Amino acid sequence: MRRLGMSMGLGGVIMGLVTIPEIIEQGHGAPGWWSPVAALLTFGGFPILAAVSARARPAVIRAVSGLTAVSFLVALAITPLAVQPHTLDASSVWLYRMLPLGMLAAALAWRLLWSVVYLLVGSTAVACVNVYLVEQFSAMSALSGLLRASGLASLFLWCVTCARGAGARVDRESAIAGRRAAATAASTARDHERARFAALIHDAVLSTLLDASRGAEDTPAGPPPVGGPKPCPGKAAGEISVLRRQAQSTLDQLDEIRVDVREPDVLDARSAVIFLRSAVHEINPGIRFATRTWPGFDDLRMPVAVAGTLAAALGEAVRNSLRHAAIPGRPVHRTVTCTISAGSIRLVFNDDGAGFDVEQVSADRLGISVSILGRMRQLAGGAGFVESQPGEGTTVTLVWGGDGSA
Known part of the structure:
Protein backbone atom coordinates (compact mmCIF):
# COMPACT_ATOMS: atom_id res chain seq x y z
CA MET A 1 0.00 0.00 0.00
CA SER A 174 3.43 -15.03 4.96
CA ALA A 175 0.84 -15.76 7.65
CA ILE A 176 0.54 -19.36 6.48
CA ALA A 177 4.33 -19.72 6.41
CA GLY A 178 4.52 -18.41 9.97
CA ARG A 179 1.96 -20.95 11.17
CA ARG A 180 3.75 -23.71 9.29
CA ALA A 181 7.06 -22.70 10.84
CA ALA A 182 5.49 -22.89 14.29
CA ALA A 183 3.99 -26.31 13.54
CA THR A 184 7.28 -27.56 12.11
CA ALA A 185 9.21 -26.30 15.11
CA ALA A 186 6.74 -27.96 17.46
CA SER A 187 6.94 -31.22 15.49
CA THR A 188 10.74 -31.06 15.58
CA ALA A 189 10.63 -30.54 19.33
CA ARG A 190 8.28 -33.51 19.77
CA ASP A 191 10.48 -35.75 17.58
CA HIS A 192 13.53 -34.67 19.54
CA GLU A 193 11.87 -35.57 22.84
CA ARG A 194 10.63 -38.90 21.50
CA ALA A 195 14.14 -39.75 20.34
CA ARG A 196 15.53 -38.70 23.69
CA PHE A 197 12.95 -40.79 25.53
CA ALA A 198 13.59 -43.80 23.28
CA ALA A 199 17.33 -43.52 23.88
CA LEU A 200 16.72 -43.38 27.62
CA ILE A 201 14.50 -46.47 27.48
CA HIS A 202 17.12 -48.37 25.48
CA ASP A 203 20.28 -47.21 27.23
CA ALA A 204 19.06 -47.11 30.80
CA VAL A 205 15.82 -48.96 31.45
CA LEU A 206 16.39 -51.99 29.24
CA SER A 207 20.04 -52.32 30.18
CA THR A 208 19.11 -52.19 33.88
CA LEU A 209 16.49 -54.89 33.38
CA LEU A 210 18.97 -56.99 31.38
CA ASP A 211 21.62 -56.72 34.07
CA ALA A 212 19.05 -57.55 36.71
CA SER A 213 17.89 -60.65 34.79
CA ARG A 214 21.47 -61.82 34.34
CA GLY A 215 22.09 -61.36 38.02
CA ALA A 216 19.02 -63.42 38.84
CA GLU A 217 20.19 -66.23 36.52
CA ASP A 218 23.62 -66.30 38.14
CA THR A 219 22.19 -66.50 41.68
CA PRO A 220 21.63 -70.13 42.86
CA ALA A 221 18.04 -71.06 43.66
CA GLY A 222 18.98 -73.26 46.65
CA PRO A 223 21.91 -74.03 48.91
CA PRO A 224 25.24 -74.62 47.19
CA PRO A 225 26.17 -78.20 46.48
CA VAL A 226 28.42 -80.03 48.91
CA GLY A 227 32.01 -79.55 47.93
CA GLY A 228 31.09 -76.98 45.30
CA PRO A 229 32.32 -73.38 45.09
CA LYS A 230 30.82 -71.08 47.63
CA PRO A 231 29.21 -67.84 46.37
CA CYS A 232 31.05 -64.63 47.03
CA PRO A 233 28.85 -62.43 49.23
CA GLY A 234 30.92 -59.36 48.45
CA LYS A 235 30.53 -59.78 44.69
CA ALA A 236 26.74 -60.26 44.91
CA ALA A 237 26.36 -57.25 47.16
CA GLY A 238 28.46 -55.18 44.75
CA GLU A 239 26.34 -56.19 41.76
CA ILE A 240 23.14 -55.34 43.65
CA SER A 241 24.59 -51.96 44.62
CA VAL A 242 25.46 -51.16 41.00
CA LEU A 243 21.99 -52.18 39.83
CA ARG A 244 20.38 -49.99 42.49
CA ARG A 245 22.44 -46.98 41.49
CA GLN A 246 21.68 -47.55 37.81
CA ALA A 247 17.96 -47.97 38.49
CA GLN A 248 17.86 -44.82 40.63
CA SER A 249 19.67 -42.84 37.94
CA THR A 250 17.17 -44.05 35.35
CA LEU A 251 14.21 -43.04 37.54
CA ASP A 252 15.72 -39.58 38.03
CA GLN A 253 16.07 -39.10 34.29
CA LEU A 254 12.49 -40.22 33.73
CA ASP A 255 11.30 -37.71 36.32
CA GLU A 256 13.17 -34.91 34.55
CA ILE A 257 11.41 -35.45 31.21
CA ARG A 258 7.98 -36.38 32.57
CA VAL A 259 6.67 -32.85 32.16
CA ASP A 260 7.97 -32.64 28.59
CA VAL A 261 6.26 -35.90 27.65
CA ARG A 262 2.93 -34.66 29.01
CA GLU A 263 3.23 -31.32 27.22
CA PRO A 264 4.70 -32.04 23.77
CA ASP A 265 3.72 -28.73 22.14
CA VAL A 266 6.84 -26.94 23.27
CA LEU A 267 9.96 -25.69 21.53
CA ASP A 268 13.46 -26.39 22.68
CA ALA A 269 16.15 -23.72 22.49
CA ARG A 270 17.15 -24.43 18.89
CA SER A 271 13.56 -24.56 17.60
CA ALA A 272 12.65 -21.36 19.46
CA VAL A 273 15.57 -19.49 17.90
CA ILE A 274 14.66 -20.72 14.40
CA PHE A 275 11.04 -19.66 14.91
CA LEU A 276 11.90 -16.17 16.21
CA ARG A 277 14.55 -15.59 13.55
CA SER A 278 12.10 -16.52 10.79
CA ALA A 279 9.54 -14.07 12.24
CA VAL A 280 12.08 -11.24 11.98
CA HIS A 281 13.42 -12.15 8.55
CA GLU A 282 9.92 -12.45 7.09
CA ILE A 283 9.61 -8.70 7.75
CA ASN A 284 13.15 -7.72 6.72
CA PRO A 285 15.79 -10.36 5.90
CA GLY A 286 18.56 -7.75 6.23
CA ILE A 287 18.22 -7.48 10.01
CA ARG A 288 21.05 -9.23 11.88
CA PHE A 289 19.87 -11.89 14.34
CA ALA A 290 22.52 -12.91 16.87
CA THR A 291 22.19 -15.70 19.45
CA ARG A 292 23.95 -16.04 22.80
CA THR A 293 23.67 -18.97 25.19
CA TRP A 294 24.42 -19.39 28.86
CA PRO A 295 24.94 -22.64 30.80
CA GLY A 296 21.73 -24.60 31.04
CA PHE A 297 20.23 -23.17 27.83
CA ASP A 298 19.20 -26.68 26.78
CA ASP A 299 16.66 -26.63 29.61
CA LEU A 300 14.52 -24.06 27.76
CA ARG A 301 11.03 -25.37 27.03
CA MET A 302 8.88 -22.71 25.37
CA PRO A 303 5.21 -23.38 24.57
CA VAL A 304 4.29 -22.63 20.98
CA ALA A 305 1.73 -20.03 22.14
CA VAL A 306 4.46 -18.17 24.06
CA ALA A 307 6.74 -18.27 21.01
CA GLY A 308 3.93 -16.81 18.90
CA THR A 309 3.40 -13.94 21.35
CA LEU A 310 7.12 -13.14 21.49
CA ALA A 311 7.35 -13.27 17.70
CA ALA A 312 4.36 -10.92 17.33
CA ALA A 313 5.76 -8.38 19.80
CA LEU A 314 9.23 -8.58 18.25
CA GLY A 315 7.77 -8.22 14.75
CA GLU A 316 5.87 -5.08 15.78
CA ALA A 317 9.09 -3.59 17.17
CA VAL A 318 10.83 -4.28 13.86
CA ARG A 319 7.97 -2.76 11.85
CA ASN A 320 7.89 0.35 14.04
CA SER A 321 11.60 0.83 13.45
CA LEU A 322 11.23 0.43 9.69
CA ARG A 323 8.42 3.00 9.69
CA HIS A 324 9.75 5.66 12.03
CA ALA A 325 13.51 5.27 12.59
CA ALA A 326 14.74 6.32 9.13
CA ILE A 327 17.27 9.16 9.02
CA PRO A 328 17.78 10.96 5.69
CA GLY A 329 21.30 10.60 4.36
CA ARG A 330 22.50 7.53 6.24
CA PRO A 331 21.47 3.90 6.72
CA VAL A 332 19.95 2.69 9.97
CA HIS A 333 21.45 -0.47 11.46
CA ARG A 334 19.09 -2.91 13.17
CA THR A 335 20.05 -5.94 15.28
CA VAL A 336 18.20 -8.56 17.29
CA THR A 337 20.14 -10.29 20.09
CA CYS A 338 18.60 -13.46 21.50
CA THR A 339 20.06 -14.60 24.84
CA ILE A 340 19.01 -17.99 26.20
CA SER A 341 19.76 -19.21 29.71
CA ALA A 342 18.32 -21.96 31.89
CA GLY A 343 14.58 -21.83 31.25
CA SER A 344 14.40 -18.20 30.07
CA ILE A 345 14.95 -16.08 26.99
CA ARG A 346 15.74 -12.40 26.43
CA LEU A 347 15.25 -10.64 23.08
CA VAL A 348 16.81 -7.22 22.53
CA PHE A 349 15.99 -5.29 19.35
CA ASN A 350 18.22 -2.28 18.78
CA ASP A 351 18.44 0.37 16.07
CA ASP A 352 20.57 3.49 15.75
CA GLY A 353 17.85 5.50 14.03
CA ALA A 354 15.95 8.68 14.79
CA GLY A 355 14.66 7.62 18.20
CA PHE A 356 11.87 9.35 20.11
CA ASP A 357 10.90 10.60 23.56
CA VAL A 358 9.18 7.67 25.28
CA GLU A 359 7.35 9.95 27.71
CA GLN A 360 5.78 11.89 24.85
CA VAL A 361 4.21 8.83 23.22
CA SER A 362 0.44 9.17 23.42
CA ALA A 363 -1.73 6.41 24.84
CA ASP A 364 -3.37 5.80 21.46
CA ARG A 365 -0.09 4.68 19.89
CA LEU A 366 -1.19 1.05 19.81
CA GLY A 367 2.02 -0.22 18.25
CA ILE A 368 3.94 0.29 21.50
CA SER A 369 1.32 0.23 24.24
CA VAL A 370 -0.72 -2.72 22.96
CA SER A 371 1.19 -4.67 20.32
CA ILE A 372 4.48 -4.74 22.26
CA LEU A 373 4.16 -3.91 25.96
CA GLY A 374 0.53 -5.05 26.23
CA ARG A 375 1.30 -8.44 24.73
CA MET A 376 4.21 -8.97 27.12
CA ARG A 377 2.20 -7.90 30.17
CA GLN A 378 -0.48 -10.46 29.36
CA LEU A 379 2.11 -13.21 28.92
CA ALA A 380 2.74 -15.21 32.09
CA GLY A 381 6.38 -14.77 33.00
CA GLY A 382 6.83 -12.06 30.36
CA ALA A 383 7.94 -8.44 30.48
CA GLY A 384 8.76 -5.76 27.92
CA PHE A 385 10.70 -2.50 28.01
CA VAL A 386 11.19 0.31 25.48
CA GLU A 387 14.11 2.72 25.78
CA SER A 388 14.70 5.58 23.35
CA GLN A 389 15.92 9.15 23.07
CA PRO A 390 15.64 11.50 20.08
CA GLY A 391 18.67 11.01 17.89
CA GLU A 392 20.00 8.08 19.92
CA GLY A 393 18.10 5.14 18.51
CA THR A 394 15.69 2.74 20.19
CA THR A 395 16.05 -0.44 22.23
CA VAL A 396 13.16 -2.84 22.81
CA THR A 397 13.71 -5.64 25.33
CA LEU A 398 11.41 -8.66 25.62
CA VAL A 399 11.93 -11.16 28.45
CA TRP A 400 10.25 -14.45 29.21
CA GLY A 401 10.99 -16.87 32.03
CA GLY A 402 9.41 -20.30 31.94
CA ASP A 403 9.02 -20.35 35.71
CA GLY A 404 6.76 -17.29 35.56
CA SER A 405 9.38 -14.79 36.78
CA ALA A 406 10.91 -12.72 34.03
Missing part, protein backbone atom coordinates in the same frame (compact mmCIF):
# COMPACT_ATOMS: atom_id res chain seq x y z
CA ARG A 2 2.81 2.42 0.82
CA ARG A 3 4.65 1.78 -2.42
CA LEU A 4 1.51 2.10 -4.51
CA GLY A 5 0.46 5.25 -2.69
CA MET A 6 3.86 6.88 -3.07
CA SER A 7 4.06 5.96 -6.77
CA MET A 8 0.60 7.35 -7.47
CA GLY A 9 1.27 10.48 -5.45
CA LEU A 10 4.48 11.25 -7.32
CA GLY A 11 2.81 10.43 -10.64
CA GLY A 12 0.00 12.88 -9.89
CA VAL A 13 2.49 15.62 -9.02
CA ILE A 14 4.40 15.05 -12.27
CA MET A 15 1.18 15.09 -14.32
CA GLY A 16 0.14 18.32 -12.64
CA LEU A 17 3.42 20.02 -13.46
CA VAL A 18 3.30 18.82 -17.08
CA THR A 19 -0.30 20.04 -17.49
CA ILE A 20 0.30 23.57 -16.12
CA PRO A 21 0.79 25.21 -19.59
CA GLU A 22 -2.44 23.68 -20.89
CA ILE A 23 -4.34 24.69 -17.75
CA ILE A 24 -3.19 28.29 -18.16
CA GLU A 25 -4.04 28.36 -21.87
CA GLN A 26 -7.56 26.95 -21.43
CA GLY A 27 -8.19 29.26 -18.49
CA HIS A 28 -8.11 32.37 -20.72
CA GLY A 29 -11.70 31.89 -21.85
CA ALA A 30 -13.03 31.02 -18.37
CA PRO A 31 -13.52 32.84 -15.07
CA GLY A 32 -10.24 33.52 -13.28
CA TRP A 33 -11.05 31.30 -10.32
CA TRP A 34 -11.86 28.16 -12.31
CA SER A 35 -8.36 27.10 -13.43
CA PRO A 36 -6.65 27.24 -9.99
CA VAL A 37 -9.61 25.70 -8.18
CA ALA A 38 -10.00 22.87 -10.71
CA ALA A 39 -6.24 22.23 -10.72
CA LEU A 40 -6.16 22.18 -6.90
CA LEU A 41 -9.07 19.75 -6.72
CA THR A 42 -7.54 17.51 -9.38
CA PHE A 43 -3.90 17.44 -8.31
CA GLY A 44 -3.84 18.76 -4.75
CA GLY A 45 -4.38 15.40 -3.09
CA PHE A 46 -1.46 13.64 -4.78
CA PRO A 47 1.43 15.31 -2.92
CA ILE A 48 -0.44 14.61 0.33
CA LEU A 49 -0.88 10.98 -0.75
CA ALA A 50 2.85 10.68 -1.47
CA ALA A 51 3.70 12.20 1.93
CA VAL A 52 1.41 10.01 4.03
CA SER A 53 2.42 6.89 2.11
CA ALA A 54 5.95 7.19 3.49
CA ARG A 55 4.96 6.20 7.04
CA ALA A 56 1.20 6.18 7.60
CA ARG A 57 -0.95 3.12 8.18
CA PRO A 58 -2.82 1.59 5.21
CA ALA A 59 -6.14 2.95 6.50
CA VAL A 60 -4.81 6.51 6.33
CA ILE A 61 -3.43 5.92 2.83
CA ARG A 62 -6.80 4.62 1.65
CA ALA A 63 -8.64 7.58 3.21
CA VAL A 64 -6.39 10.18 1.52
CA SER A 65 -6.60 8.30 -1.77
CA GLY A 66 -10.39 8.20 -1.59
CA LEU A 67 -10.59 11.96 -0.94
CA THR A 68 -8.29 12.55 -3.90
CA ALA A 69 -10.53 10.49 -6.17
CA VAL A 70 -13.69 12.30 -5.01
CA SER A 71 -12.10 15.74 -5.38
CA PHE A 72 -11.49 15.01 -9.07
CA LEU A 73 -15.22 14.39 -9.53
CA VAL A 74 -15.89 17.69 -7.76
CA ALA A 75 -13.59 19.44 -10.25
CA LEU A 76 -15.61 17.91 -13.08
CA ALA A 77 -18.88 18.96 -11.46
CA ILE A 78 -17.97 22.65 -11.11
CA THR A 79 -16.56 22.96 -14.62
CA PRO A 80 -19.90 23.25 -16.53
CA LEU A 81 -21.01 25.84 -13.97
CA ALA A 82 -17.96 28.02 -14.56
CA VAL A 83 -17.25 27.71 -18.28
CA GLN A 84 -19.64 28.54 -21.08
CA PRO A 85 -20.40 25.81 -23.69
CA HIS A 86 -17.99 25.50 -26.60
CA THR A 87 -15.79 28.38 -25.45
CA LEU A 88 -12.54 26.43 -25.18
CA ASP A 89 -10.28 26.49 -28.22
CA ALA A 90 -8.87 22.97 -27.83
CA SER A 91 -9.43 19.43 -29.01
CA SER A 92 -10.39 18.37 -25.48
CA VAL A 93 -10.59 19.92 -22.01
CA TRP A 94 -7.53 19.11 -19.91
CA LEU A 95 -9.69 17.40 -17.25
CA TYR A 96 -10.65 14.75 -19.81
CA ARG A 97 -7.15 13.24 -19.74
CA MET A 98 -6.92 13.23 -15.93
CA LEU A 99 -9.50 10.49 -15.38
CA PRO A 100 -6.80 7.76 -15.13
CA LEU A 101 -5.29 9.64 -12.17
CA GLY A 102 -8.63 9.70 -10.41
CA MET A 103 -9.11 6.04 -11.28
CA LEU A 104 -5.76 5.14 -9.72
CA ALA A 105 -6.71 6.88 -6.49
CA ALA A 106 -10.12 5.19 -6.44
CA ALA A 107 -8.66 1.74 -7.09
CA LEU A 108 -6.22 2.19 -4.20
CA ALA A 109 -8.92 3.43 -1.83
CA TRP A 110 -11.88 1.14 -2.41
CA ARG A 111 -12.86 -2.39 -3.25
CA LEU A 112 -13.30 -3.49 -6.84
CA LEU A 113 -17.09 -2.99 -6.90
CA TRP A 114 -16.90 0.66 -5.81
CA SER A 115 -13.93 1.24 -8.11
CA VAL A 116 -16.01 0.01 -11.06
CA VAL A 117 -18.80 2.36 -10.01
CA TYR A 118 -16.26 5.20 -9.95
CA LEU A 119 -15.05 4.15 -13.41
CA LEU A 120 -18.56 4.37 -14.85
CA VAL A 121 -19.38 7.68 -13.15
CA GLY A 122 -16.03 9.25 -13.99
CA SER A 123 -16.06 8.13 -17.63
CA THR A 124 -19.56 9.47 -18.14
CA ALA A 125 -18.70 12.75 -16.42
CA VAL A 126 -15.55 13.49 -18.42
CA ALA A 127 -17.25 12.54 -21.70
CA CYS A 128 -20.17 14.87 -20.97
CA VAL A 129 -17.92 17.73 -19.87
CA ASN A 130 -15.80 17.35 -22.98
CA VAL A 131 -18.85 17.36 -25.27
CA TYR A 132 -20.32 20.30 -23.37
CA LEU A 133 -17.20 22.46 -23.63
CA VAL A 134 -15.42 21.40 -26.83
CA GLU A 135 -17.13 18.96 -29.16
CA GLN A 136 -20.37 19.30 -31.07
CA PHE A 137 -22.95 17.07 -29.46
CA SER A 138 -23.90 13.86 -31.25
CA ALA A 139 -24.53 10.32 -30.15
CA MET A 140 -21.34 9.20 -31.89
CA SER A 141 -19.14 11.88 -30.27
CA ALA A 142 -20.57 11.15 -26.82
CA LEU A 143 -20.09 7.40 -27.26
CA SER A 144 -16.58 7.85 -28.61
CA GLY A 145 -15.59 10.07 -25.70
CA LEU A 146 -17.05 7.60 -23.21
CA LEU A 147 -15.23 4.62 -24.71
CA ARG A 148 -11.89 6.40 -24.93
CA ALA A 149 -12.10 7.60 -21.34
CA SER A 150 -13.30 4.31 -19.90
CA GLY A 151 -10.80 2.21 -21.90
CA LEU A 152 -7.67 3.82 -20.49
CA ALA A 153 -9.14 4.11 -17.00
CA SER A 154 -10.05 0.40 -17.08
CA LEU A 155 -6.44 -0.47 -17.85
CA PHE A 156 -5.25 1.46 -14.80
CA LEU A 157 -7.95 -0.12 -12.64
CA TRP A 158 -6.88 -3.60 -13.76
CA CYS A 159 -3.21 -2.88 -12.98
CA VAL A 160 -3.92 -1.60 -9.46
CA THR A 161 -6.35 -4.44 -8.75
CA CYS A 162 -3.74 -7.02 -9.78
CA ALA A 163 -1.07 -5.31 -7.67
CA ARG A 164 -3.31 -5.22 -4.59
CA GLY A 165 -4.34 -8.83 -5.14
CA ALA A 166 -0.71 -9.92 -5.36
CA GLY A 167 0.09 -8.04 -2.17
CA ALA A 168 -2.83 -9.67 -0.38
CA ARG A 169 -1.65 -13.10 -1.52
CA VAL A 170 1.84 -12.36 -0.21
CA ASP A 171 0.36 -11.37 3.15
CA ARG A 172 -1.70 -14.55 3.33
CA GLU A 173 1.25 -16.74 2.34
